[in-house]
Structures are given as C-alpha cells and as structure tokens.
Amino acid sequence: MLRRTFTLGSLAGLTAAFASLSPDAQAQASRPGTVDKAVVDELRSVGASYRRSYKSFPASSLVPVAHHQIQLVASLRPKDQPDHLRTSLLAHMAEMAALAAILLSIDLGDQEQADAYSDLGYQVAKEIQSPELCALLLGGRAFGTSYGGDPEGGLDYALAAVDAAERGASTRMLAWTHAVASEMYSSTGDEHGFRTSLEESRTMLSGPMDDERWGGIAWFDESKASAYEGSDLLRLGKYEEALLSLDQAIDKLGPEMLRHRCTAHIARAEAHAGAGHVDAACQDGHAALDLVARIQHRENLRRVGDLHRKLRPSKTAAIRSLGEHLTDTRSALAAAGSPA
Template sequence: MVDELRSIGATYRRSYKSFPASSLVPVAHHQIELVISLRPKDQPEAVRNSLLAHVAEMAALAAILLSIDLGDRERADAYGELGYQVAKEIQSPELTALLLGGRAFGTSYGGDPDGGLDYALAAVDAAERGASARMRAWTHAVASEMYSSTGDEHGFRSSLEESRTVLSGSMDDERWGGISWFDESKASAYEGSDLLRLGRYDEALPSLDRALDRLDPEMLRHRCTAHIARAEAHAGAGHIDAACQDGHAALDLVARIQHRETLRRVGDMHRKLRSARTSATRGLGEHLIDTRSLLAAAGGATLRTDFGPPKV
C-alpha cells in the first residue's frame, strides 16, 4: 500500500509540468491528510519514513504551486516549512535539498535575492550529502539563477557548469524526488534566463531557442517560462514583434496552467513596449486582458485552495 501511495505521489509530482495549479494544490493537500490518517509515527521505521517522505514531497509540490503559480506566499511558506521539517526529521538529503531549493525561488521572487541565494547554496550543500545525481544538478542550476539575480556572473557560470557536469555523468533516477524533471533542456533554459537577468539579451536568445527546441511538448510550465524569458530577451534587444510573439505563446500556456508569475512578467513587458503603439503591442495588450479575465473566472470555479497544511 505504501509503495502504491509513493507511486501515485510520483505521478502527481510529474503532473506539475502540465496540470493547472488550482487542481494540483488540493490533491497535494489531501495526500498529506491521507498519510496523517495512517498514523505514520505509529508505524515501523521503514514504513514511517516512506510515509513521511510522501508528506514532504506533497508539501513541496503545494509550496511551489502556491508561491510561483498562485502568488500566495504566506501559505506557500507554511507548506514549505512543513515539508522541510519532515525532510530533516527523516534525514533525507534529497527532500531537504528540494525544499530548500523551492524556498530559494519564493524568497528571491519575493524581493530578497540575497536570501534566495542563501537558500540555494544550502540546497546545494544538502544535496551533496547524499541526494540523487539529478537533484544535485538541479540545485546547482537553482544556485546559478540566484547568483544571476544578485548580479554575480562568475557565480552563475560556475554553478551552471557544475550542473551540466553532473548531468553528463551516470544517473540514479529511481531516487529522484524532485518536482517534474530536470535535464539539459532545462539547463539551457536556466542559462538563457540567467543571462537575461544580467542584461545580456542577445547572448540569452540562443540558449532560450535551444531550450524551446528541446523541451518536451508536455512540459507546459517549463515552456511557458522559457517563452516569457525569450520574450523579455527579445524586448531587451529591441525586437518588438518577436517579443510580442513569444508573449502570446506564454499567455496561451498561462491560460492552461495558471502560472501567474508569467502573467505578471508579460504585463510588465507589455507596459515597457506599448509606447511603440504597433499592431503587435496592441494585440498583446488585448491578449493580456483576455487572459486575466480567464484566470479570474477560473479562480471562482476551481476547487477550494484556501486551506493551510495540516499538522503531522
């Protein structure tokens, strides 16, 4: 039964790549409640640890969805803290690294890039203590983004190089406890986004082109963020029509997965471009309004997500 539960959890974690946020958050919450009903702390150690690992994985899933997709930082932090405490309790480097990496994004996007870097480097340290190879590669990529957010080009390049070095070696993917997936296509997306943050717009475009060429079509969230990054790079390089084209592609995906961080970024980009008064910028503005209306309507019709994490 526990093996089946963990298998279901792996499916939900993979579903992050393409399922709407408001549909997955209640699923993750109910999985945590299900584990609590099984009284994990009364079970033999192996069963207990496996059940609690499932709690940490589902808490991580809820935290990242609430933070980046739904913009609810307070509840995201609550789920993230629950997952982190459970991961430490069962002494799992894999899940500790996952939770710390997730907190890096939430902290940095919340306006504290230096704090985000602190979390990312802690995630790298945790992963080095025994996490899977793919988790180690992912934490280095997260650190590359956090370095670029603080303007540290050397840190970004060395971290991304380390990530790719790990990816080039042997994998032990049966141990992967992360959300969705991480591979070379995502490393290219990180590289492009990192260069974008450093204002290297023309340099960013080839990496983002490569990422979008290679990302699996089912990885809707990852394609969504790659499209908005490429749109911003085109905008920075003065390619207004190309920026609007990628903005449309990002909004099409936002409508499917409810990625509000991308919606915000498209809005910011459009405000910078609209003074050009071209048909492309006007069309993007109309698409932006339609997408906001669609997400507002979806927010009233989807499953309730205004609960917090239960106590384990």
C-alpha cells in the first residue's frame, strides 16, 4: 500500500527531501540496494528536528516538508531493507505522517487530508508494533475528532492513546496521552475524569524519564501540563481557577514555543472574558493574533474571532482595536496563501 501510494510522488518533493541530507548520505541513498545505517540515522535526526520545529514554524512550511520525507522513505524501498533498517525507516514515515496530520487538522483546518495522513501513520505504527507512535497517532486523532464536533469520540481516541502508551511507550509519551485525555474529559464536562487524568500526567512527569525514546511532536513538560489544566478548567467554566494555571503556563513556556504560547494566550483571553475582564481579554487576544500571524494557526484565529464577537456588544475602544487586528491578521494570512 505504501509503495503504491507514494512511489509516484513528485520529483520536486523528492529533490527537496534529498536536499535535507548531507552529500555523502545523498550519494548513498540514491544508489539501489540496501540503505546504509548512517543514512537512516541521519534521516531520523532530520525528522526529529522537523518535529521540534512544530514549536515555531508556520504550518504551510512544515506540511510539505513532512510529505516530502514520506516520499523519500518510500523511494528507499523500506520493504526491501533488513528488518532493523526497515523498522527505523517506517518509524520516520509514521512520525512525519503524524506531524502532517496535526498541522493539517488544527492549524490549517483540512480534516480530510489530516485523516488520510493519520490513517497512514497509524497503519505504519501498527505494522512496526510501536506503542510510542500508536499513542502519538491516536492522541492526535483525538483532537481532530473532538474539535470536529464529536467530543465523546475524541475521548475514545484519547483513552485508546493511553492504552497504547501503557503497552511500552516512553514515560513522556504516557504523560502526554494522559494530558490529552484530561482535555477530552473536560470537553465532555467530566471534571473528575479531567482532574484524575491530569494528576496521572503530572505523576509521570515527576518521575525518571527515558527521553531517548520520545517520538512525539515538539515537547511535553510541566509548562504544557499547566496549559492543559488552564484550558480544561476554561471548558468547565471555572474561569478564575483557569487564569491561575494559564498565568503559570505562559510564564513557564519557552520563548521558542510560539504555537503553544499562542494557544495559551487565546485560552487566557477566553478565561478573562468569562470572568468579565474585558480589557485583559483583548490584551491576550492581541498577543494570540501576533503569534497566529507567524505560525498560521487557523483554530486559534477562529477562537479569536469568536472571542471578538462575544465582546463586541460592549463597544469599547479595546474591543474595536481587537477587531481591527483580527481583520488585518485575516488579510495577511489570505495574502500569504494560508486559509483564514
């Protein structure tokens, strides 16, 4: 199936993917036969850098990169390689499929294409029997399903991700899947489920780590756990409590984590609005829009639009300014070719 799907990938895509390799690796990878382990290791290293880039790179830049990497793996004929190389190549393919899926779903709003990448990645992850990547793909699918209007289905995917992680994923991946489950519980109104899952996540984070096995996108740590907590409390209508967690998250999130800071700012804006702090809500709305313009996060742009519509009846100068910024951001993203 993989060969049939991707062998006919574009020449431009393969050229771009080969360009990411060193000259020695390019020469070796272009020859027929068994791929050298050094080439595979270099591919995995390149893939790890792309997954880290999720923190700050525009979605429209990273999706083609991930797709080109999938094409490159297919061109190296993983099916014909020795088992240890085959598994490593296919793991790289699944990681790139997961990256493309989450960007297309949450950032660019193309759920159909996101599901196609997610399905590909999950089938590959199952084929190589990787609990790490199965958990990653199922957790990512939880977001798209819940945001698409099916919170109960999102919870099902999140709990499946936890189950997969418990079969042998890294400790940090297990912590992340519990945090995803906390968000899905809060989306269904289940406060006990949210608090129990988040406590499990923090318990995992407080123990010893085996981060050489981490196959996730970007990173997950206590700052992200605080961001999940704040967003979960927001969904449950506990605005003042949410603000405390979101303040902690924004203080702790590194400056390079643009995508995560963007989401935390719009969540804090919504919490301020719920608590009746209009000017503070607008201030965080501006901060979120500044970051949306850099990373092309369509879901957060939609949330700022919803926030502005909620606040607009008050007709203050701060709300009018937020509306102007919203319009400017939509225009800038449209001019850049990103859906707005």
